[in-house]
Amino acid sequence: MLIAAAVAVVVSMALMLARAIMGPTLYDRVLAVNSFGTKTVLLMGLLGFLTGRPDFLDIALLYALINFVATIAILKFFRYRSFQIPLSGRGVGGSDG
Amino acid sequence: MNFVSSIVLVDIALLAMLGVVAVAIIRLKSLFAIVMLSGVYSLVSATWFVAMDAVDVAFTEAAVGAGISTALMLGAMLLTARRVKTPDKAGARRWGPFLAVFATGGLLIFASTDLPAFGDPNSPANSYVGKDYIERTPSEVGPPNIVTAVLASYRGFDTFGETVVIFAAGVAVALLIGFGERALAFSGQRSVTPEPVSPDDHHMVLRVVSKLLIPLIALYAFYVQFHGDYGPGGGFQAGVIFAVAVILNALIFGLSETMDAVPAGAARAGAAFGVLLYGGVGVVNLLNGGAFLDYDYLFETPAPGSYDPHHWGQHFGILLVELGVLATVASTMIVIFYAFAGRAPEIRDEDW
Amino acid sequence: MADIAAFFAHWAEPLRVWLGTALALAGGVLVTIGAVGVLRFPDFYTRLHAASVTDTMGATLLLLGMALLAGWSLVTFKLALIWMFLFLTSPTASHAAANAAHTAGLEPIVGRWRGDDKSEDGA
Amino acid sequence: MPDYVLSHYNYWVVIVLMMVGLYIVFESGNLIKRLVGLSIFQTSVFLLYISLGKVAGGTAPILIGGGHGGDKSHGGDESHGAEGAHAVEAVDAHAGGHGGAHDAAHGAEHAAEILYSNPLPHVLILTAIVVGVATLSVGLAISVRIREAYGSVENDEIRAADISLGEAEETAA
Numbered sequence: 001m002l003i004a005a006a007v008a009v010v011v012s013m014a015l016m017l018a019r020a021i022m023g024p025t026l027y028d029r030v031l032a033v034n035s036f037g038t039k040t041v042l043l044m045g046l047l048g049f050l051t052g053r054p055d056f057l058d059i060a061l062l063y064a065l066i067n068f069v070a071t072i073a074i075l076k077f078f079r080y081r082s083f084q085i086p087l088s089g090r091g092v093g094g095s096d097g
Numbered sequence: 098m099n100f101v102s103s104i105v106l107v108d109i110a111l112l113a114m115l116g117v118v119a120v121a122i123i124r125l126k127s128l129f130a131i132v133m134l135s136g137v138y139s140l141v142s143a144t145w146f147v148a149m150d151a152v153d154v155a156f157t158e159a160a161v162g163a164g165i166s167t168a169l170m171l172g173a174m175l176l177t178a179r180r181v182k183t184p185d186k187a188g189a190r191r192w193g194p195f196l197a198v199f200a201t202g203g204l205l206i207f208a209s210t211d212l213p214a215f216g217d218p219n220s221p222a223n224s225y226v227g228k229d230y231i232e233r234t235p236s237e238v239g240p241p242n243i244v245t246a247v248l249a250s251y252r253g254f255d256t257f258g259e260t261v262v263i264f265a266a267g268v269a270v271a272l273l274i275g276f277g278e279r280a281l282a283f284s285g286q287r288s289v290t291p292e293p294v295s296p297d298d299h300h301m302v303l304r305v306v307s308k309l310l311i312p313l314i315a316l317y318a319f320y321v322q323f324h325g326d327y328g329p330g331g332g333f334q335a336g337v338i339f340a341v342a343v344i345l346n347a348l349i350f351g352l353s354e355t356m357d358a359v360p361a362g363a364a365r366a367g368a369a370f371g372v373l374l375y376g377g378v379g380v381v382n383l384l385n386g387g388a389f390l391d392y393d394y395l396f397e398t399p400a401p402g403s404y405d406p407h408h409w410g411q412h413f414g415i416l417l418v419e420l421g422v423l424a425t426v427a428s429t430m431i432v433i434f435y436a437f438a439g440r441a442p443e444i445r446d447e448d449w
Numbered sequence: 450m451a452d453i454a455a456f457f458a459h460w461a462e463p464l465r466v467w468l469g470t471a472l473a474l475a476g477g478v479l480v481t482i483g484a485v486g487v488l489r490f491p492d493f494y495t496r497l498h499a500a501s502v503t504d505t506m507g508a509t510l511l512l513l514g515m516a517l518l519a520g521w522s523l524v525t526f527k528l529a530l531i532w533m534f535l536f537l538t539s540p541t542a543s544h545a546a547a548n549a550a551h552t553a554g555l556e557p558i559v560g561r562w563r564g565d566d567k568s569e570d571g572a
Numbered sequence: 573m574p575d576y577v578l579s580h581y582n583y584w585v586v587i588v589l590m591m592v593g594l595y596i597v598f599e600s601g602n603l604i605k606r607l608v609g610l611s612i613f614q615t616s617v618f619l620l621y622i623s624l625g626k627v628a629g630g631t632a633p634i635l636i637g638g639g640h641g642g643d644k645s646h647g648g649d650e651s652h653g654a655e656g657a658h659a660v661e662a663v664d665a666h667a668g669g670h671g672g673a674h675d676a677a678h679g680a681e682h683a684a685e686i687l688y689s690n691p692l693p694h695v696l697i698l699t700a701i702v703v704g705v706a707t708l709s710v711g712l713a714i715s716v717r718i719r720e721a722y723g724s725v726e727n728d729e730i731r732a733a734d735i736s737l738g739e740a741e742e743t744a745a
Contacts, residue, residue, distance in 0.1 A: 150631060157698050161704075197594075198598065209584065210580070227692040243635065
């Protein structure tokens, strides 16, 4: 029955992919990609159980650790237009939508 | 042969997703959306690699795709443009690429009929060298992870070449867009930040969580490095993960503070040191009478006919070589990120 | 004593497997429901709810189910670590996205929703 | 025919992805988008290699149960082997309810010896991915320099600037 759970996760990945492609705002894309990453972690864990080897959990663990780096890079990109200044500073402001 | 199983189902679903993402990228004009979708593409392909038993490859793709490539693409976009301009293309320029691609694709599909069936254990690719590596690794090299054994020992010379390529790419980026430090010094006014004005700009949650996670990511990099003989992992993956930790630090706490913690000069020296360490291990083997990167000669010239069941030479040779790879990959990625992030953004408002 | 141990050996094992599978399945269903919500909800902020809340619960259920299936081993520890990191990073990323959207001036739809929202990134 | 499709569809998807990448490189005038197309092209090659290395019913090329040729000196090795064996056992224990889902686990149990997928393509692609991101960043750096020199990363505008510059030089000479 674990395969049913894997299929459910794959279906939710497909739905999330549709949102990532459709947009409409860039924040929807960010949200969809981030959620897609969480589902990837889960699917990798399930795949490990389906194939009977636990080595894959290391990869899922890595994604769980660093998947939000991209989101923060995007936040910096739009809010500060620079990777130099620290996050606590003042942003460029709401010209973007 | 018929092996419709869960893995084949997952395989088909993931490949379909890859196709959808790739086709969607053709149509998009917002470079940002393109970068987001290429992040999704990387996630899907990493999962597919897991389904195809290529756990080490999946590990590398995960480390590269989740942090580094998105950060580098966005860093380059800060310095170039944010949107694709849409020039009106005349008939030939529009249909020319399509026809060329269609013809090439048709030819390739025609050629693909000669490829062995998917999953065939007796295909030429799976019969000779690959099988040999699997059978001989336990008695000749030692580590349970055959990929590490092949990477660092059997094909050590090849990997040395790859390491040098990565080092050279880092040098090329530094030569093209500078080292980052000087640009940062010139844009010193930008990095001195004014007091936060809006409560939204404190980002307390992000800073606290990142401060917790950055050391864990760096620690995980070393776990991946030293566990690489026994499970998926190794110098390439660990190097990228370590660089991700530094990049996250730069994104949260600013570039100049990160350059205080990991100086750009140290990163450059580290990249060179890694290549030197790798090559040095090979030279030591040469001096002991063996071939280049033949780790059996690492400590001494083995007596003819002797067999070391511990494979200490191989063990330490792989360890040192992987350390060299770690130093080069991590340092090069950091140098590249510094180069992109340190250059002052001069994007025009009409391009934004 | 011996028959208690036998009882456990007889019943605990199937129960563990059944419970683990059921939890994993429930997690999968929950994740799918959340994804449908992300696809169908009208604006960014409502979609954020659908994604982040169900993701956290769905991931918890799935990982708990997998941990039950794995039994008591290093795998369980790794699953617990994954759960901990997801619990830290997933809400953080949602927070970052919501913060970015809010400070950029993306307005939530207030009142009745009529038709598609107009704010596009022009993709 | 279904067997043939099932044994070759991977290659077709790889070819489609490769052509999509090629089309993006040909069609788009934007240098950054072209680099993305190039990396899609590159990934399709990765997929081809890994497809060729997959062995039906095989498992990841990490030896189960150590495989040190009688070498007992590595504690970490033994614990890892135990972990791998445990997982296979755990899945097999309740594989009855899951039908044929656990091909690898079944392979491990029923085959005379464990089948491993081919490690050689994995090694080649693993290094190629990291080299790929390094070369991608070189491409991005060149784009940055082009943007600073020409004020654009669009192919048409760069060419127009080049042509007008050449004409200006010709009239000057």
